[in-house]
Amino acid sequence: MTTDTIDGAPGSAPHKSGSPASDAARWKWRRSEGGVLNAFSHVFLAVWALMVGLPLLWALWSSFKSSGDILSHPLSLPTHLHFENWSHAWTKANMGQYFINTIIVVGFSTVGTMLFGSMAAYVLARFEFPGNRLIYFLFVGGMAFPVVMVLVPLFFVTTNLGIINTLPGLILVYIAYSLPFTVFFMTSFFRTLPTSVAEAALVDGASHTRTFFQIMVPMAKPGIISIGIFNVLGQWNQYLLPLVLNQGDTDKWVLTQGLADLAVQQGYQGDWGGLFAGLSIAMLPVLAVYIVFQRQVQAGLTAGALK
Amino acid sequence: MRHGKYRFIIGFLAIPLALYGVLVISPFVQDFQISLTDWTGLTPDKHYIGFDNYRKIIHNHLFWQSLWHNVLLLLIVPVVTLALGLFFAFMLNVGGRRKGSASVAGVRGSGAYKIIFFFPQVLSVAVIAILWQQIYNPDPEEGVLNVVLHGIGLGSQTQSWLGDPKLALACIMAVMVWANVGFYVVLFSAGMSSIPTEIYEASLLDGANRTTTFFRVTLPLLSDTVATGWVYMGIIAMDAFAYVQLMSVNNGGPNEKTDVVPLLLFKTAFRDNSQYGLAAAMGVAMLLVTLVFAVLTLRLSRRERIEF
Numbered sequence: 001m002t003t004d005t006i007d008g009a010p011g012s013a014p015h016k017s018g019s020p021a022s023d024a025a026r027w028k029w030r031r032s033e034g035g036v037l038n039a040f041s042h043v044f045l046a047v048w049a050l051m052v053g054l055p056l057l058w059a060l061w062s063s064f065k066s067s068g069d070i071l072s073h074p075l076s077l078p079t080h081l082h083f084e085n086w087s088h089a090w091t092k093a094n095m096g097q098y099f100i101n102t103i104i105v106v107g108f109s110t111v112g113t114m115l116f117g118s119m120a121a122y123v124l125a126r127f128e129f130p131g132n133r134l135i136y137f138l139f140v141g142g143m144a145f146p147v148v149m150v151l152v153p154l155f156f157v158t159t160n161l162g163i164i165n166t167l168p169g170l171i172l173v174y175i176a177y178s179l180p181f182t183v184f185f186m187t188s189f190f191r192t193l194p195t196s197v198a199e200a201a202l203v204d205g206a207s208h209t210r211t212f213f214q215i216m217v218p219m220a221k222p223g224i225i226s227i228g229i230f231n232v233l234g235q236w237n238q239y240l241l242p243l244v245l246n247q248g249d250t251d252k253w254v255l256t257q258g259l260a261d262l263a264v265q266q267g268y269q270g271d272w273g274g275l276f277a278g279l280s281i282a283m284l285p286v287l288a289v290y291i292v293f294q295r296q297v298q299a300g301l302t303a304g305a306l307k
Numbered sequence: 308m309r310h311g312k313y314r315f316i317i318g319f320l321a322i323p324l325a326l327y328g329v330l331v332i333s334p335f336v337q338d339f340q341i342s343l344t345d346w347t348g349l350t351p352d353k354h355y356i357g358f359d360n361y362r363k364i365i366h367n368h369l370f371w372q373s374l375w376h377n378v379l380l381l382l383i384v385p386v387v388t389l390a391l392g393l394f395f396a397f398m399l400n401v402g403g404r405r406k407g408s409a410s411v412a413g414v415r416g417s418g419a420y421k422i423i424f425f426f427p428q429v430l431s432v433a434v435i436a437i438l439w440q441q442i443y444n445p446d447p448e449e450g451v452l453n454v455v456l457h458g459i460g461l462g463s464q465t466q467s468w469l470g471d472p473k474l475a476l477a478c479i480m481a482v483m484v485w486a487n488v489g490f491y492v493v494l495f496s497a498g499m500s501s502i503p504t505e506i507y508e509a510s511l512l513d514g515a516n517r518t519t520t521f522f523r524v525t526l527p528l529l530s531d532t533v534a535t536g537w538v539y540m541g542i543i544a545m546d547a548f549a550y551v552q553l554m555s556v557n558n559g560g561p562n563e564k565t566d567v568v569p570l571l572l573f574k575t576a577f578r579d580n581s582q583y584g585l586a587a588a589m590g591v592a593m594l595l596v597t598l599v600f601a602v603l604t605l606r607l608s609r610r611e612r613i614e615f
Contacts, residue, residue: 041398041414048395049423052489056426058451059438074444074451075458120323123316135324142331146597148548148569149590152576152583153334153341161329176330179323208315237431239549240569244577256433260553263437275441282434290429294422297429302494 056283063276070272085273086281089262093274095281097251098258105167105254106235109174113231114224116175117182122212124183125190126198136187142180151244158245165248173245174235182227185303189223190216229293229300236286255282342587347580360588370589373559373566374596376476380483380547380567381600385540388484389533392491395424397521399492400499401507421496424489432486436553439482443468443554470556472564479550479565487543491536498532499525534604541600545593548573568593 062070063085064078090096124136154173155164163169197219201211217224239256246252253261259282266275290297342360346353364370399417414420427435444450445467447457453465469475502525510520526533548569552558558574559566568589576586 038414045395045398045414045420048391048488049420051485052426053423055438055442059441071449074449074454116323116326119319123319127312127316129313129316135320138332139327142327144597144601145335146542146545146569146593148546148572149593150331150334150338151573152587152590153337154330155576157330157334157337172326173330176326179327179331183323208311209318212319233429237433239431239433244573256431259431259433259437263440263553275437279434279438283430286429286431287426290426291422294425298421298425298493301428301490302497 056287059276059279059283063273063280065273065276067270067272067274070276082273085277088271088274089277089281093258093262093265093271093278094250094253095255095258095262095278098253098255099281101167101252102236102255105170105174106232109171109178109235110228110231112171112175113178113182113235114228117179117227118186118217118220118224119212120179121183121186122190122216125187126195136183139180139183142177143184147177147240151240155244165246165252167252170242170246170254173241174238177241178231178234182231185227185230186220186223189220193219225296226300226303229297230303233286233297233301338587338590341584342591344584346583353584356584360585361592363585364588364592369563369566370568370571370592372563373568373571374592376565377545377547377567377596379476380480380544381541384480384483384487384544385537387480388487388540389491389536391484391488392495392536393526393529393533395420395488395492396495396499397525400496401517401520401525417496421489421493424492426489427486428490430486432549433553435482435486436550439485440469440554443478445470469554470561472561475555475561475565479547479554482554483543483547483550487540494532494536495529498529502528538601538604541604542597545569545597545600568596 058075061077062074064081064083065076065085066080066082069076069078120135120139124132124139158164158169158173161169163172193216198211198215201215202208206214237256238254239260242254242257243260246254246257250258250261259278262275262278266272341353343355343357344353345356345359399414399420442451444453447453447462447465450465450468452468456462456464466474468478506524506528507520510524515523546569547567551565551567551570552573555561555565559570572586572589572593575582575589
């Protein structure tokens with residue numbers, strides 16, 4: 001802020017470079033619009049930041065209030081910290097179990113997606129063989145059609161395979177539906193890597209498999225991290241697929257399902273504190289990870305769109 | 308060596324292809340087949356009834372209404388989201404002023420803004436929808452939005468939000484915009500920061516103000532990124548399943564005023580007497596709409612690429 005005021009004062013801020021003409025133009029531009037625009041920008045940006053941040057904070061502080069307080073004084077800060085909301089949500093509403101299920105499913109399916117996606121992408125990017133293009137377009141074509149379209153047949157395919165309402169089944173489905181974008185992204189990534197290192201390894205007698213795992217995968221690490229973040233978030237946030245393919249035993253539900261159920265139940269039971277605790281349980285871990293790794297997360301999620 | 312190469316290729320492709328073939332491609336093909344049957348899933352036998360399901364859809368008022376809601380989402384949500392994203396990104400990257408010679412600069416704290424704006428992007432749609440359902444709570448004494456309106460002297464504007472057939476869809480759209488703007492702020496910021504500052508300097512030497520600069524310099528140079536963003540937002544708007552299912556009154560209510568095709572498909576298949584054939588036909592219709600959208604987008608966005 002201080003530099004702003006100094007900068008704005010007439011006669012200050014000597015310019016180090018640039019021709020006098022361009023300096024004058026800049027100076028004029030900044031004088032006429034800079035100050036106004038700066039204040040204007042800050043107002044809009046701050047308003048949006050509050051619109052984004054406050055609802056999340058509100059959910060968090062409501063999770064420490066009694067249900068009565070949430071209804072009668074929805075905006076007030078908690079007078080007593082009702083930690084029992086959290087323990088109720090974790091145990092009675094089963095959010096703890098859902099949390100663990102989600103970690104299991106997302107953990108295995110992300111690893112599987114990255115492994116199988118990179119393997120397929122590597123072969124498609126680096127080897128000439130009949131059908132290469134066809135297989136590539138088969139994978140990439142999957143990005144274009146809506147998942148909701150295949151809900152009915154997918155329900156029966158998983159039923160017939162006996163993997164419906166099971167966590168391994170959910171893992172396999174998540175992997176399969178994450179492959180199109182992963183293969184697309186990793187194929188173009190492997191194409192950008194230099195061929196000489198892999199060739200040298202082959203000449204030295206390494207097998208193709210060994211070359212892939214010991215040379216190519218480490219070289220492709222930036223791409224793998226980007227697309228890995230993309231998949232972790234996508235699979236963590238998945239709602240439609242578990243809703244249809246994991247309707248059975250509540251012990252196998254994932255967080256989003258449990259949360260949706262909690263939102264419906266709370267209407268009957270009036271446990272609003274529990275609902276907000278449940279929301280916070282689903283919200284805080286991702287937000288915490290995001291705040292720590294925000295650079296990588298932003299890069300990872302936007303990398304796909306910039307390709 | 309040659310032999311080894313093919314064994315390697317097959318070995319590496321077998322599992323991914325098998326998974327993808329069984330769980331993605333085969334359901335995709337089966338969907339067309341099921342859409343031609345009267346299958347209810349209760350009995351293994353299905354009868355081919357030709358295009359009867361499609362005829363039913365064409366005469367189904369609810370289907371057209373849901374499709375119309377999808378089209379509204381497709382027209383409004385991406386435009387508002389991308390416009391706000393561009394506006395904020397421009398503010399963050401060009402809206403500020405800096406000491407010394409940097410004539411084009413972002414506002415102070417732009418990094419912090421980008422972090423906060425991005426929050427909803429990492430949250431589950433389920434979390435966002437349930438949170439906003441609570442905010443929209445219709446009770447003027449209990450709903451947060453209504454309490455806030457009272458607080459700032461707009462008590463007369465309190466509504467039952469999601470319970471009002473005229474407002475419900477707009478309320479859901481607002482949440483979709485809220486949830487997605489941050490992503491585009493970051494995406495467009497990345498695009499804007501790769502535009503060389505000389506271009507800005509030249510334009511301001513020529514006497515352009517910031518509005519002109521935005522429309523004549525920034526926007527044309529970002530057109531590729533904007534087009535990609537449009538497709539992403541289009542896909543989100545075509546879906547909208549979780550938002551509507553979790554937020555709306557009675558799953559698509561009130562009076563079906565928020566129903567969208569994916570939700571209608573879900574209800575037809577898994578709620579209303581398991582009409583799988585009919586639901587599958589809706590899936591095919593969805594695919595057609597998506598393809599039309601994709602082709603139109605590609606057509607409209609095809610233009611000469613500007614290299615810089």
